[in-house]
Amino acid sequence: xxxxGNRRSVALSATSTVIVLAALxxxxxxxxxxRVVRHTFFNPTDMWRAFVGDPKAGYYSVGEALWLNIxxxxxxxxxxLIVALVVAVIRQSTGPVLLPLRIVSTVYVDVARGVPLILxxxxxxxxxxxxxxxxxxxxxxxxxxxxxxxxxxxAYVSEVYRAGIGSVHRSQVAAARSxxxxxxxxxxxxxxxxxxxxxxxxxxxxxxxLQKDTxxxxxxxxxxxxxxxxxxxxxTFNYSxxxxxxxxxxxxxxxxxxxxxxxxxxxxxxxxxxxVQ
Amino acid sequence: MSRTSGGESAGGSSxxxxxxxxxSFGANEVLRGIxxxxxxxxxxxxxxxxxxxxxxxLRCVNLLERIDAGAIYLDGQLITGPAVNENLVRQHIGIVFxxxxxxxxxxxxxxxxxxxxxxxxxxxxxxxxxxxxxxxxFGLAEKRADYPDRLSGGQQQRVAIxxxxxxxxxxxxxxxxxxxxxxxLVSEVLDVIRELAEGGMTMLIATHEMGFARDIASRVCFLAxxxxxxxxxxxxxxxxxxxxxxxxxxxxIVDAGRL
Numbered sequence: 001x002x003x004x005g006n007r008r009s010v011a012l013s014a015t016s017t018v019i020v021l022a023a024l025x026x027x028x029x030x031x032x033x034x035r036v037v038r039h040t041f042f043n044p045t046d047m048w049r050a051f052v053g054d055p056k057a058g059y060y061s062v063g064e065a066l067w068l069n070i071x072x073x074x075x076x077x078x079x080x081l082i083v084a085l086v087v088a089v090i091r092q093s094t095g096p097v098l099l100p101l102r103i104v105s106t107v108y109v110d111v112a113r114g115v116p117l118i119l120x121x122x123x124x125x126x127x128x129x130x131x132x133x134x135x136x137x138x139x140x141x142x143x144x145x146x147x148x149x150x151x152x153x154x155a156y157v158s159e160v161y162r163a164g165i166g167s168v169h170r171s172q173v174a175a176a177r178s179x180x181x182x183x184x185x186x187x188x189x190x191x192x193x194x195x196x197x198x199x200x201x202x203x204x205x206x207x208x209x210l211q212k213d214t215x216x217x218x219x220x221x222x223x224x225x226x227x228x229x230x231x232x233x234x235x236t237f238n239y240s241x242x243x244x245x246x247x248x249x250x251x252x253x254x255x256x257x258x259x260x261x262x263x264x265x266x267x268x269x270x271x272x273x274x275x276v277q
Numbered sequence: 278m279s280r281t282s283g284g285e286s287a288g289g290s291s292x293x294x295x296x297x298x299x300x301s302f303g304a305n306e307v308l309r310g311i312x313x314x315x316x317x318x319x320x321x322x323x324x325x326x327x328x329x330x331x332x333x334x335l336r337c338v339n340l341l342e343r344i345d346a347g348a349i350y351l352d353g354q355l356i357t358g359p360a361v362n363e364n365l366v367r368q369h370i371g372i373v374f375x376x377x378x379x380x381x382x383x384x385x386x387x388x389x390x391x392x393x394x395x396x397x398x399x400x401x402x403x404x405x406x407x408x409x410x411x412x413x414x415f416g417l418a419e420k421r422a423d424y425p426d427r428l429s430g431g432q433q434q435r436v437a438i439x440x441x442x443x444x445x446x447x448x449x450x451x452x453x454x455x456x457x458x459x460x461x462l463v464s465e466v467l468d469v470i471r472e473l474a475e476g477g478m479t480m481l482i483a484t485h486e487m488g489f490a491r492d493i494a495s496r497v498c499f500l501a502x503x504x505x506x507x508x509x510x511x512x513x514x515x516x517x518x519x520x521x522x523x524x525x526x527x528x529x530i531v532d533a534g535r536l
Contacts, residue, residue, distance in 0.1 A: 175378035178339055179392035179444060180368035189391060193382050 043240045050232040050241030058235040062244045065228035069214040070252070072142055072224070076149040076214070077207055083154040088161035089187065105158075112155035118216055121148040125220035142224075145217025153210055160202050164195035201267070204260040208253050215249070225249070291353065292317045292479045293338065293448055298347035300333055300503075307333045309503035311347070315448075315481065320474045322494030322511065323483040326526060329500040331483035332375075335450040338481065339372045352447065368396060371441030372450040375457050377433040379425040385412070385436050386421045389443050397444070404443075411439045415469055431462030435469055442473075449473065451482045455489075487530050491515055499523045 028034060053061025090098060090105045112120070125144040129137045168191050176186035218227030225245045232241035291314045298311040308330045315321055323331045336342045338349060340356065340363045349357045356366045380388050389411065390404040399407070412418050415435050425433055434454055441449060451470065455463045467489050474480060474493050484490050490497055491511040498508040499518070507520045518524045 171374065171376060171378045172380065174336075174341055175374065175380070177364075178341060178367055178370075178372045179440070180364050180396040181392060182364050185395050189395065190380055194380075197382070 039238075041239050041243050043238060046232075046236065046238045046240035047244050049236075050229060050244045053228065053232075059232040059241075060223050060228045062225050062228045062232065062241055062248065065223050066225040066245075066248045066252075068142060068222060068224045069211070069249075072146050072149070072214045072217060073207075073211050073252075076146050076153065076210060079146075079150045080153045080157050080210070083150060084157035084161055087154060087158035088165065091158065092162055092165055093183075095183075109155045109158060112151050113159075115152075117148065117152045117213060118219065120152050121145055121216055121219060124148045124151075125217075141220035141222040142217060145214070145220055145222060149210065149213060149217070153206065153213075157203065157206055160199050160206065161195065163202075164199035165191055167198045168194045201260055201264045204256060204263070208256050208260070211252050211256065212249055215245075290317070291315060291350070292319070293481070294350040294353075295334075295338070296348045296350075298334070298337060298349065299345045300330075300337055300342060301345055307503050308337070311503070311505060313498065313505060313508075315479060317479055318477045319495050320478075320480045320482065320493055322490035322497040323481060323500060324485075324487065324490055324497060324526075325500035330503040331500055332452050334500070335372065335452050335481060335483055338448075339370050339450055340366055341372075364396070368444055369447045370450060371444060371446035371448070372452065373434070373437050373441055373454050375453040377425070377430070377437045377457070379433055379437055379440070381425050384422050384424055385417065385428070388425070388436060389440050392440070393443050407443060408439075411442055412436075415439055416465075429462060430458045431465045434458065434466045438466075438469055438473075447479065449478055449480045451480060451484070453483050453485060456485055487515070487527075499526065501526070 028037070031037070050059070051061065051063045053059060053064060087105045087109065090101050091109070093102065121144070124147050125141060128139070128144055128147075131137050165187075172190055172194065173186060176190040177183075181190070214224060215226035218224050218230065221227070223231075225248055226242075229241035229245040233239050293313070293315040295311050295313040298308050299306070300308040311330070311334060313321070323334065325331055333342060337344050340361075344357055347357070348355060351366065351369060355361070379385075380391070383391065386405070386408055389408040390399075390401070393399040393404045393407065394401060409418070409421070412421055415438070417432065417435055417439065420428060420432060420436070425436070428436065434457075438454075454470070455466050458466065463486070467486065470480070470482070470489075471493055482490065482494065494511050496508060497511045497514045498505045499514065499520070499522075500506065501522050507514060507518060507523045514523070515527065518527055
């Protein structure tokens with residue numbers, strides 16, 4: 001199937017990739033501290049020990065800890081999709097009755113986007129237990145972490161939704177309303193389905209970011225991958241565990257990144273096909 | 278629509294009555310006192326240059342624009358008052374736009390059945406049956422399962438008309454429905470409108486197709502600067518316009534070879 005030109009460009013890109021990688025490896029190997037770096041950060045033996053863990057020796061499996069990141073990510077993602085949608089729909093509503101809610105949503109988005117996520121995690125992780133409320137104050141660190149992630153990311157994602165809603169042409173609203181559909185029914189059946197199609201790539205982009213940020217919940221003491229790596233390093237004075245955590249996070253985020261690219265490419269093809277017609 | 282109070286009723290047996298309608302966009306006054314009465318089954322042609330207010334008038338009638346002054350009555354019922362349920366009013370008034378505005382993420386059938394199901398609460402089977410009948414009637418039976426971007430402009434516009442008809446409106450507003458079409462696709466849409474007129478549908482048709490307006494309209498209104506300058510039966514208005522502005526407009530149309 002590959003034409004001559006195509007085969008040539010594949011060969012060229014393969015060669016240039018090899019050269020660049022080789023240059024980087026050479027630079028790393030030639031650096032004065034190369035041996036120390038390789039031993040401290042990329043020691044295969046320590047990497048394996050960190051991956052499988054040894055609670056008796058004082059550190060946990062980084063691989064197993066990643067499971068907590070995955071669970072936090074999935075739960076947070078679902079909640080964010082719902083909360084952000086509600087916030088976005090409230091913010092773009094026009095009725096005078098909803099004005100108080102609009103003000104609350106606007107303030108929420110401004111504050112939640114403006115405060116560094118790490119501060120939000122601290123505030124909830126240490127603040128909620130201090131309140132001594134029944135149920136609220138007796139949750140695990142991971143729950144507080146997920147709550148902070150949801151609060152922070154919903155603010156961002158609600159803006160993505162809002163952009164998506166704004167990207168649907170006003171004539172679609174007019175067409176829907178002219179048929180007697182109420183504002184909410186128009187939103188539900190006509191505007192949102194089109195809006196969501198437009199925002200899938202930026203939405204996935206935010207979720208790639210969210211996957212990594214689950215690592216921040218470690219500051220509350222949850223044994224997630226980054227925290228497990230830290231414990232290994234503290235115990236053994238070898239940082240190879242961080243390399244393990246990094247690789248594991250890459251294994252999570254890269255497929256999602258490729259999938260996002262795929263969707264963007266598909267969308268472009270579809271638009272082009274539509275433009276021809 | 279139920280009558281809420283006797284005081285709101287006016288206009289006698291007219292299907293639509295517009296009184297002293299004014300509408301501005303910012304400093305730009307687009308409609309400067311429109312008075313128009315439409316009898317049941319009447320077909321009104323609205324002609325006039327771009328920017329004369331034809332589209333705005335139609336959008337006001339469908340409550341898509343909030344009016345600044347005046348009143349609009351549908352079947353004698355005030356529809357521009359403060360306590361009016363605009364969703365309810367719009368159920369009775371169909372509008373078809375220049376740019377079709379079909380829902381691109383829905384099949385033709387879903388475009389047609391959405392409002393009857395979600396607004397009128399028609400059971401799915403019934404809505405599908407009705408949509409099938411309408412699509413058949415306008416030669417779109419085979420397009421039922423297609424998405425709008427697979428259809429020609431003429432087909433899309435016919436689907437848009439069917440979509441409006443599926444709500445069984447008492448009044449249809451057509452806003453330059455052939456202006457976005459390739460010339461060879463215009464006639465298939467005009468045929469549909471002609472069929473509606475013959476079926477007794479009350480219609481307000483804003484159009485640049487003077488020949489069509491002359492053929493189909495029972496009355497033609499010439500708009501300029503947000504006012505109805507002149508109105509009358511097409512034969513009279515096209516052959517003996519009394520106002521100088523109407524004459525000038527028609528002369529330009531004739532010079533452009535469009536009449």
